[in-house]
Amino acid sequence: xxxxxxxxxxxxxxxxxxxxxxxxxxxxxxxxxxxxxxxxxxxxxxxxxxxxxxxxxxxxxxxxxxxxxxxxxxxxxxxxxxxxxxxxxxxxxxxxxxxxxxxxxxxxxxxxxxxxxxxxxxxxxxxxxxxxxxxxxxxxxxxxxxxxxxxxxxxxxxxxxxxxxxxxxxxxxxxxxxxxxxxxxxxxxxxxxxxxxxxxxxxxxxxxxxxxxxxxxxx
Numbered sequence: 001x002x003x004x005x006x007x008x009x010x011x012x013x014x015x016x017x018x019x020x021x022x023x024x025x026x027x028x029x030x031x032x033x034x035x036x037x038x039x040x041x042x043x044x045x046x047x048x049x050x051x052x053x054x055x056x057x058x059x060x061x062x063x064x065x066x067x068x069x070x071x072x073x074x075x076x077x078x079x080x081x082x083x084x085x086x087x088x089x090x091x092x093x094x095x096x097x098x099x100x101x102x103x104x105x106x107x108x109x110x111x112x113x114x115x116x117x118x119x120x121x122x123x124x125x126x127x128x129x130x131x132x133x134x135x136x137x138x139x140x141x142x143x144x145x146x147x148x149x150x151x152x153x154x155x156x157x158x159x160x161x162x163x164x165x166x167x168x169x170x171x172x173x174x175x176x177x178x179x180x181x182x183x184x185x186x187x188x189x190x191x192x193x194x195x196x197x198x199x200x201x202x203x204x205x206x207x208x209x210x211x212x213x214x215x216x217x218x219x
Contacts, residue, residue, distance in 0.1 A: 001027045002120060004111070005046040007037040007063070008077065009055050013100070017050065017077075020104045021111065023163045025125055034058025038066055046072055047120045048111065053078040053089070064092045073114050077107070105175060108161045127160055128217045130199065141199055151176055152195050159205065159215035169212040188212070 004026050008014040014030040021028050029046075031037045035057035041049070049067060051074050053060035060076060067074055075096040076089045086097045095114045098107060125132040131140045137153050139146045148156065154176045158167070169188045170181035177187065192213055196202050206214045 001025070002047045002115060003027045003029070003045070005037070005040065005044075005049045006030045007032075007034070007049065007055065007060070008052045009033060010052075016104075017107065020108065020162070020165075024108055024161050026111075032056075034060070034063045037063060041067060041070060041072070047118075048072070048115060049074045050077050050111075051075070051094070053080050053085070061088065061092060064089070064094060068093050073118050073120075075110060075114060077102070103171075104165065105158060105161055105171075125157075125160055127163075128204075132156065132160065139199070146198055148195070148198065151191055152198070155191055155195055156199070159213070163215050163217060166208045166214045167212045172212055 002025075004021060006014050006017050006021075006028055008017070008030065009032045011030075011032060014032065018028045018030050029040070031040055034055040037055075038058060049072055051060045051063065051067075053076060055063070058066075060078065064074060073095045074093070075098060076094045077098050077100065078085070078089075079100045080086075081099045089097045095117065096110050098110060123133060123135045125134065129142045133139075134157070137150070139148055139153070139156065155172070158172065158175050170183075172188050173179065173181035173185070176191075181188075192205060196205050201215075204215060204217050206216055208214050
């Protein structure tokens with residue numbers, strides 16, 4: 001299993017990231033100060049580190065210098081939005097830089113992108129009785145292959161990566177279709193209904209009134 005170290009001093013943010021990435025199938029650990037993080041990195045092996053900059057004891061820039069010795073990929077996650085901060089982080093050797101606040105779907109996508117670059121990417125997601133092969137874009141339900149269109153697959157992955165989170169229709173449309181939702185189109189609703197029927201998710205994909213949908217699955 002892919003092991004991810006989350007170094008973030010704001011515990012509620014660390015817990016939020018931990019919950020979402022754990023739901024996506026990653027093994028996560030949270031540490032809230034730079035010194036404890038340096039100790040953990042020396043003692044354990046991680047596949048990816050998510051690193052805040054403004055940390056107690058040792059800040060993220062200083063910690064990045066230490067991490068480089070272990071050749072572990074790093075994504076900075078920070079409230080520092082200035083271009084010079086981003087440039088500094090990338091020049092120090094970070095693989096990506098994402099600013100707060102962020103959407104969990106974006107962070108998950110960036111995590112997957114960096115892991116693929118290091119040939120560590122998760123290619124399979126198992127949830128309840130479904131098995132999703134990301135590389136081959138195939139899905140099995142209770143061992144039986146289910147044919148999905150490209151958009152249905154993207155929609156399923158969006159729900160799986162955001163379990164128990166209510167997704168607004170405009171966000172779903174933007175993530176899957178790449179355009180701006182006009183508030184009138186039935187495209188999202190029709191695709192959700194088809195996906196629910198194909199995978200037997202009628203009771204798992206919940207309609208959230210005036211918002212959109214939420215995936216709830218008993219693991």
